Amino acid sequence: MATKAALATSGDRQKMPGFVEKVVDTWQEFTRFLTDVRGEMRKVVTPSWKEVKATTSVVIVAVFIFGVYFFLVDWIFALGLDRLLKQLGGIQQ
Numbered sequence: 001m002a003t004k005a006a007l008a009t010s011g012d013r014q015k016m017p018g019f020v021e022k023v024v025d026t027w028q029e030f031t032r033f034l035t036d037v038r039g040e041m042r043k044v045v046t047p048s049w050k051e052v053k054a055t056t057s058v059v060i061v062a063v064f065i066f067g068v069y070f071f072l073v074d075w076i077f078a079l080g081l082d083r084l085l086k087q088l089g090g091i092q093q
Contacts, residue, residue, distance in 0.1 A: 047055075085091045 082091065
């Protein structure tokens with residue numbers, strides 16, 4: 001079985017069985033991933049209350065505008081489809 005010192009040095013690593021080598025490599029990738037996650041989490045900044053209120057109001061206004069827009073587009077298409085079907089005889093008056 002390989003010693004701890006041999007496992008720690010990647011250049012002089014002794015020949016290990018395939019399964020053990022995969023486990024060691026997976027563990028090293030996992031610890032590298034956690035280190036990267038920790039570094040990225042240190043960059044995260046919590047927004048201030050003023051920023052939260054501002055972005056919330058922008059979202060509410062945008063949702064209202066898009067709602068009105070889609071209502072109008074739907075109404076126009078429904079009106080056009082209704083007239084087209086009446087012209088073609090699909091809807092009795």
